[in-house]
Amino acid sequence: MTRFLFTLLLLVVAKPALAAPIAADISSHKVEIFSGFTGTSLLLFGARNDAGDIVVVIRSPQQDMIVRKKIRTAGIWVNRGESQFTDIPQFYAIASSRPIAEIKGTELFHPLEIFDTNVEQEPDEYKQALRRISTKTGLHSATIGEVEFMGETLFKARFNFPDNIPRGTYTAEIYLFSDGQLSGIQTIPIQVYKIGFDAFVYDAAQHHSLLYGLCAVLMALSLGWFASWLFQRI
Amino acid sequence: MLQIYLPIAEMSVHVLLILGLGGITGVLSGMFGVGGGFLMTPLLIFIGIPPTVAVATSTNQIVAASVSGFLSHWKRQNVDFRMGNLLLLGGLIGSTLGIGLFNWLKTLGQIDLVISLSYVVFLGIIGVLMAIESSRAIMKIRKPVKLTHGKFYYLAQKLPLKVRFTRSKLFISALLPVGIGFIVGILVSLMGIGGGFFMIPAMIYILGMPTAVVIGTSLYQIIFITANVTILHAVTTHTVDIMLALLLLGGSVIGAQIGSRLGAKLPAEQLRGLLALIVILVALRLAFGLFVTPQDVYSLTVEHTP
Numbered sequence: 001m002t003r004f005l006f007t008l009l010l011l012v013v014a015k016p017a018l019a020a021p022i023a024a025d026i027s028s029h030k031v032e033i034f035s036g037f038t039g040t041s042l043l044l045f046g047a048r049n050d051a052g053d054i055v056v057v058i059r060s061p062q063q064d065m066i067v068r069k070k071i072r073t074a075g076i077w078v079n080r081g082e083s084q085f086t087d088i089p090q091f092y093a094i095a096s097s098r099p100i101a102e103i104k105g106t107e108l109f110h111p112l113e114i115f116d117t118n119v120e121q122e123p124d125e126y127k128q129a130l131r132r133i134s135t136k137t138g139l140h141s142a143t144i145g146e147v148e149f150m151g152e153t154l155f156k157a158r159f160n161f162p163d164n165i166p167r168g169t170y171t172a173e174i175y176l177f178s179d180g181q182l183s184g185i186q187t188i189p190i191q192v193y194k195i196g197f198d199a200f201v202y203d204a205a206q207h208h209s210l211l212y213g214l215c216a217v218l219m220a221l222s223l224g225w226f227a228s229w230l231f232q233r234i
Numbered sequence: 235m236l237q238i239y240l241p242i243a244e245m246s247v248h249v250l251l252i253l254g255l256g257g258i259t260g261v262l263s264g265m266f267g268v269g270g271g272f273l274m275t276p277l278l279i280f281i282g283i284p285p286t287v288a289v290a291t292s293t294n295q296i297v298a299a300s301v302s303g304f305l306s307h308w309k310r311q312n313v314d315f316r317m318g319n320l321l322l323l324g325g326l327i328g329s330t331l332g333i334g335l336f337n338w339l340k341t342l343g344q345i346d347l348v349i350s351l352s353y354v355v356f357l358g359i360i361g362v363l364m365a366i367e368s369s370r371a372i373m374k375i376r377k378p379v380k381l382t383h384g385k386f387y388y389l390a391q392k393l394p395l396k397v398r399f400t401r402s403k404l405f406i407s408a409l410l411p412v413g414i415g416f417i418v419g420i421l422v423s424l425m426g427i428g429g430g431f432f433m434i435p436a437m438i439y440i441l442g443m444p445t446a447v448v449i450g451t452s453l454y455q456i457i458f459i460t461a462n463v464t465i466l467h468a469v470t471t472h473t474v475d476i477m478l479a480l481l482l483l484g485g486s487v488i489g490a491q492i493g494s495r496l497g498a499k500l501p502a503e504q505l506r507g508l509l510a511l512i513v514i515l516v517a518l519r520l521a522f523g524l525f526v527t528p529q530d531v532y533s534l535t536v537e538h539t540p
Contacts, residue, residue, distance in 0.1 A: 035239045064537040068343045076351075076524040077531070079343045090536060129532035164244075166536075201241040205472050213468025216294050216476050217461045220483070224301030227487040 021050045021184030024155075024174045030191040031161055035198055039138075039163045042190070044172060045156040052178030053103045054147045055096040056157050059089035060192070061168040067126045067133075083126035090166045092134075095145030095157040104180035138162035167192050242475035243287045249481065251281065256295075256482035260489020263299060265497035266509050269428035269456065270486065271296045276353055276516050278478075285346045287475055289336075289426030290467035293460045294479040296428040299486060300456040307450030314401035314451045317411055317443065321433070322455040324412035328419025329459050333466040336423055340471070343535065347524070352425050354521045360431060361513035368507040402443045402451075410441060415455065423463050428456040 024046025031040055044056055064086050071080040100106050134140035139162065147157045169189050176184035194202055204212045236249045255277050263270035271292050278288035307313055339345040393407030414436045418429040433452045437443045443451070468474045497505060 036237075066343065066535045066537065068533050068535065070528055070531040070533070072527075076347075077528055078347055079533075082343060126532070129530075130534060133530070133532065133534045198239055198241040201476060205242055205468065205474065205476075209469045209472055210465070212476075213465035213474060216468060216474050216479065217297055217464050219476065220294055220297035220464070220479065221301055221457075221461070223483055223487070224298035225305065227298070227490075228302040228305045231487075231491050 021178075022046055022048050022054070022174055022176045022186050024172075024186055024188065026172060026188055026190065029189065030193070031165070033165070033167070033192070033194045033199075034196050037163050039161055039165075041158055041160045043156060043158050044174070045154070046174060046186075047153045048155065048176055048184070049153070050176060050178050050183055052176045052183060053097045054155050054157075055100065055103065055106065055175045055177065056094065056145075056147060056159075057173045057175075058091070058093045058159055058170060058190070059173075060091035060166050060170050062087040062089050063166075064088070065090075065130065067129050069126070069129070081126075083124075085127075085130060088130070090134075091139045091161070091170065093141040093145065093159050095147050095159070097147040097149065097155065100144060103177050105177045105182060137164060139165065161192075165192055167194060238477065238481070240283075240475050240478050242291075242473060243283050243478060245282065247281070247283075247478075252478065252481040253485040255281070256485020257489035257492075258485075259482075260299075260486030260491075261493035261496070262489075262509070262512070263486070264490035264493020264495075265500075265505060266493075268509075269296055269299060269430045271427035272353075272357060272425075272431055273512070273516060274482065274486075275349075275426040276520055279349075280519070283478070284473075285349045286340065286471055287473045287478070289349060289424070290464065290471060290473040291475045291478045291482070292426035293422070293467065294464045294474050294476075295482045295486065296460045297457060297464060298483050299490070300428055300453045300460065302487070302490070304450065304453040304457060307453060310450075312447050312450035313454050314399055314443070314447045315454070316397065317399050317402055317404075317441070317447075318451045318454040320397070320408050320411040321415035321418075321451070322458050324415025324417075325419035325422070325429075325455055325459040326415075326462055328416035329423045329463050330419075330466060332420040332423025333463065333470060335420065336467075337470055349425065350520050350524055352421070354517050354524065356421070356425075356432070357513050357517035358521075361510050361517055364506060364510035365514065368503055368510055371503040372507060402441075402447055404442060406441065414440065415459075419459055422459050423466075428460055430456060 024044060027043040027045075031042070044058075046054075048054065064084065065088050067083050067085070068079040069081040070077040072078075073080065094100075096103065131140065135142045138160075141160075145157060145159065147155050149155050170192055172188040172190060174184075174186045174188075175182060193199070204215075237246045238249050238252075239246050255274070259270035259274045259277070262268070262273060274295065275288050275292045278292065279285050283291075304313070336345060339348050393409050395408045396405060397408045398405045414433070418432050418436070421427065421432060422429045430449075430452050433456075434448055437448045437452065438445060464474055
């Protein structure tokens with residue numbers, strides 16, 4: 001919500017710019033996770049009607065995360081320290097037409113600040129671990145991707161989604177910075193969801209858990225009974 | 235293309251690996267007349283299934299295994315239902331409380347450790363005791379077993395609420411089986427086992443039940459306790475993987491038949507010595523995991539928002 005208000009505020013501030021300074025779209029607005037899903041990549045493309053730099057951020061819904069640290073205690077490794085992080089997107093990818101630091105106006109820009117700095121320079125050990133693990137699992141891009149220009153107005157950027165991406169409604173945010181000002185913004189939703197039998201089982205376990213549990217027990221009871229009936233005849 | 239995706243564990247596994255794993259535990263349970271949960275859960279953890287999923291799914295699998303076993307004992311009239319119901323009463327309370335404990339430990343981030351530790355401690359103790367007992371038996375230096383009542387008998391006589399158990403030929407306090415059921419119920423929730431491993435010695439040595447009715451009565455209450463735990467896990471932790479349970483079942487059903495035929499041909503003492511060895515090895519392997527320096531001392535947990 002705060003991010004939304006912030007964006008709204010920025011839009012009001014950036015009002016003097018053109019009505020539609022950028023127009024962009026993605027090769028697909030959905031990612032289907034099926035049984036043999038090994039990841040996918042989407043192409044984002046668009047046009048700018050104003051000179052400036054393009055920054056694109058794709059993120060999953062935000063979640064709370066806990067980083068725990070094991071410490072050797074009486075010989076065995078026990079989780080002893082923890083740090084909680086709120087509202088962190090599990091998936092986060094960023095691309096820009098120039099290194100972010102060189103683009104004027106991005107320094108104070110809240111949506112970009114999460115994962116653009118160097119992991120080794122992070123002073124907080126838990127935050128560093130959060131970034132390192134997220135990068136290792138491929139959910140946070142290790143480097144800032146490239147937004148390529150084709151001519152003066154057209155641009156494109158490619159984003160990779162690994163096989164372990166979380167479900168939910170993602171957003172692709174496209175920002176245009178001109179002369180140290182945010183002069184254009186567009187957001188595109190991307191639906192990431194499971195399909196097939198796996199999705200059915202997963203949804204049942206999450207949303208109809210009592211029924212799911214009863215089915216699991218009934219299945220076991222009948223199979224157990226069936227097995228003893230069967231083997232008495234062999 | 236024998237890889238299968240487990241929807242709750244959220245990982246791909248090889249079908250034959252899971253079938254084989256179910257088969258091995260099935261063979262052992264058929265051979266030794268134990269549930270096999272004590273082996274199933276650690277083996278699932280060894281192949282990379284998250285411990286919480288391993289515990290919940292293994293419990294689901296035991297429901298089926300215990301029904302099969304119970305039916306054959308029931309036909310031979312080897313079940314003391316009154317005793318079973320009292321054990322069950324305690325077990326339902328204990329296992330429900332155990333699920334609460336499980337969830338509390340999960341929020342603390344200590345559940346994986348507690349699962350491993352309980353296995354190391356309980357399997358270690360039981361494995362060593364069994365090894366001593368069977369080596370004595372093999373070397374024929376078995377002490378004459380006292381057939382008179384043990385020290386618990388007098389405790390059982392003093393407690394109130396005495397009940398007559400005709401099938402077991404006992405007249406003891408109802409509080410004793412309820413109490414035993416309660417303690418074993420907690421372990422069922424935490425460890426993903428049927429609890430026969432603890433229940434059967436308790437029935438023989440504490441309650442003084444005749445050995446003929448022990449296994450059937452134990453299996454009878456295990457069906458309902460594990461069903462209760464499966465449903466509670468499904469509702470609170472969402473970690474019961476039906477696909478995984480189905481594959482394990484397929485393997486263990488066949489394995490149990492092979493095992494019971496093998497078991498009939500092998501000498502009982504050596505068989506028990508072998509089981510003791512397996513139990514000790516599993517405990518050692520889990521202990522190793524606790525002591526060895528982890529690859530990454532940090533771990534990341536995502537709090538699932540509904």
